Amino acid sequence: MVIGILEVRDLSYSAGGKEILSHVSFSVKRGGFLTVIGPNGAGKSTLLKCAGGLLPYNGEVRIDGRSVRDMNERERAKRVAWLHQNGAGRMPFTVRRFAAMSRYPWRPVLAGESEADRKIVAGALARAGVEELAERSLLTLSGGERQRALLAAALAQGTDILFLDEPTSFLDYRQQVEMMALIERINAEGMMVLMVTHDINHALHASGEILAIKEGKAVWHGETDELLSTSALSEIFETEFKFFSVGGQRRPYAAPAGFVS
Amino acid sequence: MVIGILEVRDLSYSAGGKEILSHVSFSVKRGGFLTVIGPNGAGKSTLLKCAGGLLPYNGEVRIDGRSVRDMNERERAKRVAWLHQNGAGRMPFTVRRFAAMSRYPWRPVLAGESEADRKIVAGALARAGVEELAERSLLTLSGGERQRALLAAALAQGTDILFLDEPTSFLDYRQQVEMMALIERINAEGMMVLMVTHDINHALHASGEILAIKEGKAVWHGETDELLSTSALSEIFETEFKFFSVGGQRRPYAAPAGFVS
C-alpha cells in the first residue's frame, strides 16, 4: 500500500461573497491522525471538502507532493475516502452493494465487479464489523449501524487517506465508543485519518494532532497533549472547560464547565 | 398561568408490526423537569410524541386529569409546546413571523395577529434571547441561532408544558451550555419540561428526574441524584461510565469510560 502525505498550504475559500476559510495551513504525515475542532459554522466541513478537492479552493493542497487540483475525481478517489456529515440521503441499496459501489474509481469504465473487488469489499465489511448486515438495505438500519456501514463503504474504497466529518453524530454512547475504537484501529493499521468532530473528547481520545479553526482561521495547531496544557480550548469554544485527570490514564477528560456546577 | 400536571399510565405504541413502546408509566409534577434518556432507537422520540398526542397510543395520558386523547389539537397546543428533533425543514419565514405562527391555537379562526399576540411574541423572543434575529429569515441562521429561534417560537405558544427532543443536537459547546441554561431558566420560571436527550450530562445538569428507556421499556425512573448512586447508567447504555466529582458541586460529570483511557 502506498503511504501518503497530505499538505495544505494557505488554503482559502469564499462563497456567497463571504470568506469562509482564510489561509489555513497544516500537514499530516503518513498514517497520522489529525482532528479538526471548532465551533459551529467555523468552516470545519468546508476545510475538509477543500482538502479533498470537492470545492474549488485557493491556495495549495498536495497529496504526496501532487496538487489535488491537478488530479481528476477518479485519481482523488483512489487516495481519499470519505464519511460525509449528512450521509442521510435516500440510498436504496444493500450494505454490500453500497460498499461495492465504492470500488468505482478502480474499475475500468465498462467493467463490472471483479473477484478482487469482491474480496476487498468483504474485507472492508469485516473490518467495520458489518458482515452480518451485508444484505440489509441501508434504509432499514439504525443510526449506529448505518454509520458503520458507511464507514465500511469508505474502507472498501481502498485508499490510504480517510476523511471523516462528524462520524459520531446521531450515535448513542456505546456506539460512539465503538465507532471511535474502530477508527483508532483503522488508523493503527496505517490509514491516515483527517477527522472533523465537535466532541472534543473524541479528539483527545484518538488523535495525535489537533487543528482548531474559528471563523475560518486556524487558531490553534499542535500535538493533542499540548492542547491540554494551555487555555486554548476555552478560547476556541468561548466557554470554560474543566479537565478531569484519571489516575494512570494518558489524557484527561474535558467537560464544559457550564455542566459541571 | 395554569399549572399543569402530566400523567402517563401504561403507554404502549406499535408501528410496522413492532411494539415500539410498551407499558411505560410516569408522571411529572407542576413545574417539574423530567429527562428521558436511552440508546438510539429506544423509543424516546416516540414516547414524547405519544405523550403529546401526536401519535395514537394505547394506554392513558392525562394533563390535569384530562385525557390527551379527548383533547383536540388546539386544546393540546394550548397546553404543550414542542421543540422537535428534526426542525430542519424548509421554513421560509422570519423568526418573528415563525414565532407569531405559534399563536395559532389561541386565535379565533378568522382573526389575525392581535396586540396581545404581538406582546407575547416579543416576550418570547426576549426570553430566548433572539430579539436581534427577529427579522432574519430562518433559512439564513446558524445551527445554534436556529435552535434558539425555534425555542422562542415554542415559548410564544404560551403553554405551561414544554416538550424538547434533543434540543442540543448540532450545537457546539458554548451553544450547548447556553441552550441548557436557557431551558433551566424557563423551567425555573414555572414551565414544566419534558426533555429527550442523548447527552447524559445535560440531563444530570438540569433535570430533577430521569426516565431511562431501552427497547421501548422503562428501565429506570427516579431522582437524578439516585441515578448516580447505582450502576444503572452503564446498564442503560451498555457501556462503562466514569464519574468525576468536582469539589463543592452538586453532581458529578459522567463520561463513557471508553474515552477515558
Added chain:
Amino acid sequence: MNKKIVLLFIISGLIIIAAPFVGAHMLSPSDILGEGGSARILWDLRLPRVTLGWISGATLAVCGLIFQALFRNPLASPDMLGVSMGAAFGAVLYIRLGIAISVFGVIQGISLAAFGGAFLAIMALYAAGNIRRGGLSLSSLLLAGVALNFLFGSVNMIIQYSGGYTDTFRMMRWTMGGLQTVGFAPALASLPGLLIILLVGWLTGPQLDLFICGEELAQSRGVSVAALRRLLFLTVSFVVGISVALCGPIGFVGLMCPHICRHISGGGHRELTVVCALFGGAFLVACDVASRTFWAPAELPVGIITSCLGSLFFLYLLVNGER
C-alpha cells in the same frame, strides 16, 4: 410587502376596468350608457366575459397555491393531478351519451357532468391513497395523480374518437377551454366557487403556513392535519370542478401563478391567497383580451396565451428573481 399588494390591487383593478373596452372592436366609455351594437357588445359580451375570466383566474390560482402547499411539491396542481382531466372526462362523456339535464335553468347539464368528473378523479386519488395499508406517501400520491391524469386523458381521447362528427367537434372545442360567454349566468355560477376557496384560503392560511414547515410541527401547534388535508383536498377539487365545468380546462394558471406570486410576495398563505386571487384574475383577463384581439376575428384559445406569456414571465422571474 403590503405595498406590493396595494400595487397589485391597483394593477388588477385597472386591468378589469380597461379590459371590457379592448378588443378587435374598441369601445369607448360612452358606450356604457349608450344603446345599439357597441353597448350590447359591452353589456352582453365583454363585461360577462371579463367577470368570468377574473373569477376563473383567481379561483385556479388560489387552488394551485393550496395544492402546492398540501403536497409540498412545486409541480402539484389541480391540472397535474387529474382533476381537470376528470372534469373533461365528465363533459366528454356527457356529450357522447347525449344526456340532457339542467338544474334551475342556469347551470347546464354539461357543467354538472364536468363537475361530477372532477369529483370522480379526486375520489379515485383519495381511494388510491387509502386502499393500501398504511397509506401512500405524498410522493406516491403525486405520482398516482399524474397517472390518473394520463388515464383520464387517454379515455377522453377514445371517447372523442368514437363519437360522431358533430360530437367530436364539440368535445374538442370543450377540451380547449375558453371564456366566451353571453350574459352573466356562468360568472354568477362560478362566483360561489371563488368565494368558497377565498374563504378557505383565508381561514386555513395560518394552518398552511404551519403545514409547510412540517406535518408534526403543524400538529403540535394545534392544526388538525388529517382534517385540514381532507378539507382542502375536497374543496379544491370541488371548486376546480366548477371552474373547469364552466370554462373548460385552462392550462397553466393553477400551476404557475402560485410560483409567480411567491416570487412577488413571499410571506404567509393568507397574504398569498389574496395575491394569487388578484394576480390570477388579472392575468387571465389580460390573456383573454390578447386572445380575442390578437388574431381577430379568429380567436386563440386563452390557454395558449396564458401558457405562452405566463411561462416567459416565470422564466424571467426564475432567472432574475431575488432568491
Added chain:
Amino acid sequence: MNKKIVLLFIISGLIIIAAPFVGAHMLSPSDILGEGGSARILWDLRLPRVTLGWISGATLAVCGLIFQALFRNPLASPDMLGVSMGAAFGAVLYIRLGIAISVFGVIQGISLAAFGGAFLAIMALYAAGNIRRGGLSLSSLLLAGVALNFLFGSVNMIIQYSGGYTDTFRMMRWTMGGLQTVGFAPALASLPGLLIILLVGWLTGPQLDLFICGEELAQSRGVSVAALRRLLFLTVSFVVGISVALCGPIGFVGLMCPHICRHISGGGHRELTVVCALFGGAFLVACDVASRTFWAPAELPVGIITSCLGSLFFLYLLVNGER
C-alpha cells in the same frame, strides 16, 4: 433479481417475435419466406413497425430513467421538461416555414428540425440554469423545464393556428405521434440513438447509482459530477430529439416506464438500463399492436394506448406494490 431480468428478456423477446404476426390481418410463420400479399405486409409494414416501436420504447424509457436520476425527481422526464415539446416545435416550425433539407437522403428534414428543436429546448434550460449567478437549484431547474414545456407547447399551437388548411392536418398528425411507417428507414435512423443511450446508461450506471445517493458522495467516490450532468443532459436530449423526430411525441413511456421498472427490479442503474430497455421496448410494441388491432381497420394513436394501459398498470403497482 437476475431471474426477473431473464424472465423480462424472454417476455420481451416473445412479444417482439409475436407482434409482427398479429393485427387485423393475422399472418402465419410461413409468410416469412412466402411471396405475395402476406409476405409484403410482414416485410414492408409489420417488421419495420415493430422494430421502430421497440427501439423507440426502449430509448424513451431509458432516457426517462436517466432524467429521473439526474434531477432526483420522480416527475422529471424528457416529456415534462420540454424536450419533446421542443422537438415538436422544430417539426412544426419546419412545416410552417416550408424549409426543405435532407441529409444522406435517409434522414428527412423534418427529423433534423425536430432534433434541432429538442436541442434548442435543452440549451434554453441549460442557459436558464447558468445565466443566474450561482446557478439554479435542481428544483428551480425542474420548474424552468416545465415552464419551457408550456412555452413550446403554446408556441406550437400558435404556429398551428396560423397555418393554412393542409398544414394543420400535417402538424396535428405529427404532434399526436405514431409508428406507422413503410420500410426500415426510420427504424434504422433511430437505432443509433438507442445504441448511444444504452451505451451511456451502461457506462454511467455506476456513476448514477452514486449520484442518487448525493452529489458530494458521488464526487468523493470519483464521479465527475459536472461532466456527468453535462454528458447526460446532452445525450438524453439528443436521443429524445431523434426519437420524437421520427415518431412524434409518444406520451407516458418516458415518465412511467422507469417507475414501473423500479418496482420490477430495484437495484442499480446498469440493471435498470437493461430492464427499462427491455420493458419499454416490449411495452410500446404491445401497445402498438393493440392500437392497430383493437379497432381495426381504424387506428388509435399509440400514445393513447400507452397512457391508458400504462397508467392502469402503474396505479396497480402503486397500490399493491411491495414497498
Added chain:
Amino acid sequence: ASAQPKRIVSLTPVGTEILFALGQGENIAGVTNFCDYPPEALKKPKIGGYSEVNFEALLLQETDLLVLQDMHRQFCSDLERLKIPYVIVKQESIEDIYEALSKLGKMCGAERKASEITARMKRGIKAIEEKVRGLPAPTVLLCVSRELSEKNISIFYAAGARTFYNEIIERAGGKNALLREKSGAAYPKISQEGLIAVDPEIIIDLVGERSFYHSMERIDLDEVFSQRYLVGQWLSGAAVRAVRNRRVTVLDGTVYLRPGPRLPVILEAFAKAIHPEVKW
C-alpha cells in the same frame, strides 16, 4: 312573417353555396375563410374560420340571419340570448341538404327558387342512379383527407358509415368498405395496415384544392396535383384489390368536399369511378 334578412352571415361553405344559389348573394354580409364557391363568395368579408362563432363580430355586422352547421349547435342558447336569428344547415345526408334548401328558401323568401333547385338536384341524381341500377356493387374506400407530400401514404381519414358520403357511395352503385367498421368514428383514421384489412375493390381519394395546400418542400404544385403522382402514391402502397386492378380515382377540387347544391357532381364523379364499365 318578419322582413327578409338583409345581413346574412354564413359559417358553412355549403350554406354559402346554397345562399348564392338562392340568389341571396346581395344579402350576404360575411362568410368563412374557406368559402370559395361561387367565386363571388371570395369577395365577401371574412368572419373567421368555421368552427368558431365570434359573437362580437356578429353583433357588429348587425347580423339578421346566421347560417350554421351541426357542430355549432352548442352556441344556440347563447345566440338566442343575444337575439341573433340563426338556422342550422345539417349536411349529414342528401335529405338534409334538401331540407336545408327549403329552410333557407323559406327564410329568404325564395321558396320557388329552392324547390326548383331541389327538383333539378333530384333529376340529376335520379339520372345517375338509373345508370348504375342493378349493377353489382363493389366495395369502395373513400379517403377524405391525407398528407399529400409524404412519399408513402402512412395514414389517412376515410368516410365511415355515419356520413353523407356513405349514402352517395350507395347511390353511385357501390358499397362503403367501412360499413362495419368498429370504432364508431365518423371519419376513422386508417393506416396501410387497416387498408389491407379492408381490402377495397375501389379507392376514391378526395385531395381538396391546390390553393388550400401549403407544402413544406418547395415543390411544384403542378407536380403534386398531377394525377400521375397522386395515384402513384396509392399504387406503390399495399397491394389491395383496388391497387392490383388499378381502380384508384383521385378527385381534386373543393366541390367534392361540399355536400350542397352541387351534390350531383359528386355523385357522378363517384359513379364514374365505381362503374367505369357504364357508358357516361
